[in-house]
Amino acid sequence: MEQHRRCRVSPSAVNRWTVRRSAFLRCACLAAGSLLLPCGCAQRAASGPLRVWSFNHFEGYEGMLKAQLAEFERRRPGFTTAYEIISWAEEDDKLTVAMASGRPPDVLWGALDPRWLATGLQVPIDDQLTAFDRRDFYDTALEAMRFSGRLWGFPLYQTLYCMAGNAHMFEDASVSWRAIQSEGWPWDRFLSDCRALKAPGVYPFVFFVRPTPEMWSWFALNNGVVDANSSGLRADGSFGWNRTGVAEALQFLIDTFRRHGISPPQEPGFSDENQTDLFFTGRAAVSARQGPYVLTEQKRIARAQAGGARLPHPGYRAFPLALLPFPHHPATAQRAHAGGGGYMVFRQKNVANPRRVEAAVRLAHFLSNTDGMQFAAHLSLLPSRRSGVRRFGGQLDLESPNMRFFQRYLQQSAPRIHPPLDVASSREARVLEVAVTPNWEAALAADKTVPQAMSDMTAGAASVLNGT
Amino acid sequence: MSSVRLPMRRAAIAWLFLAPALLIIAAFNLYPLAYAFVLSFQHYSISGTSWVGLENYRRVLADPIVHRAFANTLEYTAVVVTGGIAISLSLALLLHGRSSAWQTTFKALYYLPAQIGAVVSAVIWVYIFAPVDGLLNHILAALHLPQPLWLANSHTALPAIIATALIGGHGAAVILYLAALSGIPQSYYESARLDGVGAWTQFWRITFPLLRPTTVYVLIIGVIGSFQVFGSVYLMTQGGPQFSTDTVVYDIYDAFFKRGQVGSACAEAFLLGLIIVAVSLLQYRTLATDVEY
Numbered sequence: 001m002e003q004h005r006r007c008r009v010s011p012s013a014v015n016r017w018t019v020r021r022s023a024f025l026r027c028a029c030l031a032a033g034s035l036l037l038p039c040g041c042a043q044r045a046a047s048g049p050l051r052v053w054s055f056n057h058f059e060g061y062e063g064m065l066k067a068q069l070a071e072f073e074r075r076r077p078g079f080t081t082a083y084e085i086i087s088w089a090e091e092d093d094k095l096t097v098a099m100a101s102g103r104p105p106d107v108l109w110g111a112l113d114p115r116w117l118a119t120g121l122q123v124p125i126d127d128q129l130t131a132f133d134r135r136d137f138y139d140t141a142l143e144a145m146r147f148s149g150r151l152w153g154f155p156l157y158q159t160l161y162c163m164a165g166n167a168h169m170f171e172d173a174s175v176s177w178r179a180i181q182s183e184g185w186p187w188d189r190f191l192s193d194c195r196a197l198k199a200p201g202v203y204p205f206v207f208f209v210r211p212t213p214e215m216w217s218w219f220a221l222n223n224g225v226v227d228a229n230s231s232g233l234r235a236d237g238s239f240g241w242n243r244t245g246v247a248e249a250l251q252f253l254i255d256t257f258r259r260h261g262i263s264p265p266q267e268p269g270f271s272d273e274n275q276t277d278l279f280f281t282g283r284a285a286v287s288a289r290q291g292p293y294v295l296t297e298q299k300r301i302a303r304a305q306a307g308g309a310r311l312p313h314p315g316y317r318a319f320p321l322a323l324l325p326f327p328h329h330p331a332t333a334q335r336a337h338a339g340g341g342g343y344m345v346f347r348q349k350n351v352a353n354p355r356r357v358e359a360a361v362r363l364a365h366f367l368s369n370t371d372g373m374q375f376a377a378h379l380s381l382l383p384s385r386r387s388g389v390r391r392f393g394g395q396l397d398l399e400s401p402n403m404r405f406f407q408r409y410l411q412q413s414a415p416r417i418h419p420p421l422d423v424a425s426s427r428e429a430r431v432l433e434v435a436v437t438p439n440w441e442a443a444l445a446a447d448k449t450v451p452q453a454m455s456d457m458t459a460g461a462a463s464v465l466n467g468t
Numbered sequence: 469m470s471s472v473r474l475p476m477r478r479a480a481i482a483w484l485f486l487a488p489a490l491l492i493i494a495a496f497n498l499y500p501l502a503y504a505f506v507l508s509f510q511h512y513s514i515s516g517t518s519w520v521g522l523e524n525y526r527r528v529l530a531d532p533i534v535h536r537a538f539a540n541t542l543e544y545t546a547v548v549v550t551g552g553i554a555i556s557l558s559l560a561l562l563l564h565g566r567s568s569a570w571q572t573t574f575k576a577l578y579y580l581p582a583q584i585g586a587v588v589s590a591v592i593w594v595y596i597f598a599p600v601d602g603l604l605n606h607i608l609a610a611l612h613l614p615q616p617l618w619l620a621n622s623h624t625a626l627p628a629i630i631a632t633a634l635i636g637g638h639g640a641a642v643i644l645y646l647a648a649l650s651g652i653p654q655s656y657y658e659s660a661r662l663d664g665v666g667a668w669t670q671f672w673r674i675t676f677p678l679l680r681p682t683t684v685y686v687l688i689i690g691v692i693g694s695f696q697v698f699g700s701v702y703l704m705t706q707g708g709p710q711f712s713t714d715t716v717v718y719d720i721y722d723a724f725f726k727r728g729q730v731g732s733a734c735a736e737a738f739l740l741g742l743i744i745v746a747v748s749l750l751q752y753r754t755l756a757t758d759v760e761y
Contacts, residue, residue: 269620429728
């Protein structure tokens with residue numbers, strides 16, 4: 001056998017080169033193939049069905065979306081659609097990869113994100129609103145999709161952040177949640193009410209510290225800091241949290257567990273899930289933060305208790321809820337942080353296909369028509385269209401105390417602050433990560449005093465914003 | 469014997485069989501690696517890229533958060549690797565000489581955590597360390613002891629993550645050590661006992677030196693794995709609080725996905741790769757030895 005091999009293969013240099021050249025060519029083919037692979041995917045992305053990405057917002061959402069897409073295909077022959085329900089956990093990573101590769105979905109459900117605007121792939125839709133749309137959409141809903149004066153998506157709902165109270169506990173403690181809804185909740189009254197809400201095994205007030213310091217921003221907003229956004233940045237891109245109102249808000253939150261004992265001593269460790277668990281298992285009277293969507297969650301828990309669905313967490317129980325405003329400094333006006341989201345349109349990088357973009361715009365418009373407002377109704381949110389409110393107002397029970405409070409509180413929203421796009425799309429997240437969050441955590445954990453945390457935060461923000 | 473060269477047709481068949489694996493390696497390893505290397509010298513954005521030379525490397529090396537991440541990673545590696553070797557060797561010594569049934573049972577038990585995915589394991593630990601309803605704090609409360617905020621305190625978060633690595637995940641090392649222990653001739657111990665040598669001295673003079681190849685292997689694999697710790701950090705603390713659990717791979721992920729600093733993320737990844745290769749070579753050159761028995 002060995003002899004056979006030897007006689008068949010020449011050891012000459014020429015033949016060795018032939019073998020090496022052959023190997024080289026094969027490797028080159030492989031490399032070329034691997035390079036062409038993404039190009040093929042790109043072609044498919046540019047010519048295949050319109051891709052819609054959304055999230056699993058509520059039970060039955062996927063069926064609703066599917067029916068909407070089927071109806072769109074029926075009305076627009078020649079265009080097919082494909083949807084993908086992505087999980088909240090993978091949201092950021094999946095979108096980052098899609099945007100970085102220049103292959104975003106054609107239509108995306110979500111709130112406005114400056115990072116995606118900065119890609120240049122998001123399609124403005126100012127010119128796509130019909131006269132009916134302009135009359136029908138609420139200004140607050142359109143505002144949530146606006147950046148630098150342009151409209152970047154069709155709004156679907158209006159929402160805000162607030163707190164939620166266990167109405168039973170309030171009534172047991174003779175604290176009127178209806179009065180708080182209508183009159184607001186100044187800090188001093190909030191503290192006295194919380195003292196009244198103290199009961200064995202029950203904490204009056206729980207809030208979350210991780211993963212973001214947003215609680216700080218809601219309390220700062222209600223202490224007169226209205227010209228900076230939740231990352232502490234002003235509209236001109238400067239840092240706006242280096243002031244007393246912000247420090248006072250931080251001290252107020254720290255005092256809730258360290259001085260007044262109305263919050264659990266474990267507060268510095270609380271995540272969003274921790275505080276929600278305490279609230280829905282009946283061990284907290286007030287939970288921050290929540291949103292009006294908590295009313296839908298409450299209905300789901302009630303259905304589960306009645307045997308119609310699975311409990312989201314063992315031990316959760318349904319009880320009457322009261323939506324509540326964030327406490328505000330007695331000397332300043334109560335402010336809400338409103339928001340919203342909807343369907344946004346993206347084009348593919350380096351692919352000129354105006355017909356596809358136009359179809360994607362039509363699809364996003366279709367998904368946010370009056371019928372599409374059932375999305376908001378399912379989540380106990382206000383539809384972005386007046387026609388949606390007329391259609392689904394009964395389902396939303398707009399005359400209930402909670403929904404009336406929601407509509408009133410929405411009117412008290414602070415103006416939205418957008419730093420310039422170059423700051424908002426890159427340095428804002430860094431300011432939050434390097435300057436705000438670590439000092440928020442350090443102050444709550446007593447690793448730093450409030451003045452130390454404020455000083456370090458200001459220095460950190462300056463370092464990021466000045467690029468030093 | 470002179471080298472054997474395959475005839476062209478046989479070579480073609482060989483290439484054909486190798487092609488799928490080569491294609492996968494080229495597409496998912498070599499191409500991304502080469503592309504990432506190129507990106508480490510570029511400022512990347514969706515609207516275009518530009519060459520910035522060594523700017524990304526300079527920025528990474530000057531970033532105090534990256535310094536913190538490297539320090540945390542070194543601390544994690546030092547404790548987890550040395551502690552892991554001590555624990556797995558101790559467990560192997562305890563099992564060595566026991567009956568086959570005992571060994572099989574305990575090998576399976578020690579190996580079990582390795583079969584539980586890192587994600588599942590981390591989620592379980594999150595529940596154990598939870599501030600209010602956590603198992604650990606329940607026990608401490610029952611014993612009237614203070615209940616720290618394990619994952620929310622900058623002084624306890626990294627030790628807590630290190631503890632999760634030390635408590636589970638020694639199965640493979642225990643099996644390797646058991647195999648190596650059974651390969652040491654008993655005659656060495658018999659001679660030592662005849663000379664009146666105690667158990668402690670036997671361990672340090674016979675067992676430990678003869679386990680050196682296994683220890684070097686466990687050490688190198690452990691260092692490489694620990695330098696790349698990500699899953700537990702991502703799931704348990706996200707690098708916080710106050711960057712106390714920020715590790716290099718988590719920081720790379722953070723730079724890429726959260727901050728959109730693609731070039732810096734690639735530069736940091738190559739620096740980490742360079743360090744891992746250097747440390748592994750150093751360990752191999754200083755500790756590797758040919759042992760025959």
